[in-house]
Amino acid sequence: SQKIEQNSEALNIQEGKTATLTCNYTNYSPAYLQWYRQDPGRGPVFLLLIRENEKEKRKERLKVTFDTTLKQSLFHITASQPADSATYLCALDRMDSSYKLIFGSGTRLLVRP
Amino acid sequence: DTAVSQTPKYLVTQMGNDKSIKCEQNLGHDTMYWYKQDSKKFLKIMFSYNNKELIINETVPNRFSPKSPDKAHLNLHINSLELGDSAVYFCASSGGWDSYEQYFGPGTRLTVT
Numbered sequence: 001s002q003k004i005e006q007n008s009e010a011l012n013i014q015e016g017k018t019a020t021l022t023c024n025y026t027n028y029s030p031a032y033l034q035w036y037r038q039d040p041g042r043g044p045v046f047l048l049l050i051r052e053n054e055k056e057k058r059k060e061r062l063k064v065t066f067d068t069t070l071k072q073s074l075f076h077i078t079a080s081q082p083a084d085s086a087t088y089l090c091a092l093d094r095m096d097s098s099y100k101l102i103f104g105s106g107t108r109l110l111v112r113p
Numbered sequence: 114d115t116a117v118s119q120t121p122k123y124l125v126t127q128m129g130n131d132k133s134i135k136c137e138q139n140l141g142h143d144t145m146y147w148y149k150q151d152s153k154k155f156l157k158i159m160f161s162y163n164n165k166e167l168i169i170n171e172t173v174p175n176r177f178s179p180k181s182p183d184k185a186h187l188n189l190h191i192n193s194l195e196l197g198d199s200a201v202y203f204c205a206s207s208g209g210w211d212s213y214e215q216y217f218g219p220g221t222r223l224t225v226t
Contacts, residue, residue, distance in 0.1 A: 032213060034213070034214060034215075041220070042219060042220070043117075043203050043205075043217030043218050043219050043220050044156070044203075044215075044217045045217070046214040046215060046216065049213060049214050087154070089156070091156075093213065100158055100161070100169055101158065101213075101215065103155065103156040103157075105153065105154055105155055106154055
């Protein structure tokens with residue numbers, strides 16, 4: 001069955017540094033992969049989508065890479081700020097439907113001022 | 114204006130009761146979803162409707178019944194509530210064909226005592 005793994009330990013970094021979060025998946029080749037941000041007590045917020053034929057995508061301070069050989073996506077936040085502190089979820093489409101997403105359990109990012 | 118709204122935000126009820134959660138989206142999207150997020154923060158899809166038709170029905174107890182009166186609304190009715198139903202329930206919507214990012218509501222925290 002499809003499986004997504006995100007580092008369950010919180011990532012603690014200093015303001016201004018680049019945060020790098022990892023998403024690994026097995027048993028499937030997704031057509032696309034998405035990243036969401038979730039703050040406590042709130043719903044996930046869509047950040048970026050990257051398709052299988054794209055290696056990298058950027059949006060302001062965010063960058064996502066997609067390595068279909070390694071079955072891995074990296075999510076980078078450059079010049080991190082305390083306001084970036086949140087849980088970041090990786091999601092990929094399921095093999096039985098492009099509309100179904102499988103979510104990872106998320107990685108909590110803490111940016112120290 | 115809230116894109117995806119849910120009511121109520123909190124729901125505390127006793128075992129055996131029946132309750133409903135309402136969801137509305139004003140994004141003009143064709144597809145709506147219900148997710149359950151458990152205490153370990155895993156988001157799992159329960160149901161999906163496309164233009165008022167059920168397209169995804171995961172392995173969910175039949176005590177859970179979704180209803181879509183129109184494509185802007187997707188409600189979730191739960192019969193005979195059990196302790197294990199306690200979780201946060203999220204409604205989401207997406208634009209449909211070739212538009213896979215999902216927009217989530219604020220969530221409904223259901224506590225069954």
